[in-house]
Amino acid sequence: IPVLTLSGVTRRYSEGDGFLEILRGVNGQLWPGQAVALVAPSGAGKSTLLHIAGLLERPDGGAVAIDGWDASGLDDRARTALRRDRIGFVYQFHHLLPEFTALENVMTPQLIAGLNKAEARERAMELLDYLGLSPRAHHRPSELSGGEQQRVAIARAVANAPALLLADEPTGNLDPETAEKVFSALMTLVRATGLAALIATHNLELAGRMDRRWTLRNGLLVELE
């Protein structure tokens, strides 16, 4: 079963007297272990699509299914639970908690999910280690480089072992060398865990190294060769 199924997803925003139709019937499927690049010009609707796929926003029409489960009929509480269980997010800016160490930041989602502190700590250390960050575990975000901060954000996003990772320009704010490290960290996780990742990026070189490429054209999703 696909991790993510988008069926006829529509979204429009009111603009003046009329509407701006951003998504006009988006269809797509994302399978376990796949990294898919979402490449489209600014304003094409990438963030909107990621928010809808991540159950942060409801479409006006169509349906989003996670692991084959249609989320349309769920109330907000059930959508939040499904999101916490199955979906991780990475943004262009890391949004780490500044007063917490890297380790504590990665532990937080697991503590919220009800794991005990020892378990959360072990899993968080394992992930940090896996991403080459164990020497940085006890540093606060302000003491980390931009690439390290973003890798900690990735570790946090996958701390609860989600099935789906949604990333909005995760390397957008980084120099090429750092972007490469962050991208490698993402791909390593996808390859090692069977995670499915949808990654919005303007970086065509990185997009070329993912398994598939999607774009948005006139509000429709188009698979690129």
Ligand code: ADP
């Ligand atoms: P992208 O991520 O590809 O740059 P977005 O999804 O952020 O595109 O935005 C697509 C279009 O929708 C833009 O024209 C943007 O101004 C508009 N838009 C996004 N969110 C809202 C909103 N909440 N209200 C009104 N218009 C919005």
Ligand code: ADP
């Ligand atoms: P191993 O190679 O030892 O079998 P795994 O491939 O299961 O390990 O996992 C490699 C790393 O990724 C470990 O640090 C593990 O904690 C982490 N991990 C495992 N499953 C997931 C998942 N679904 N999402 C995110 N991280 C995961």
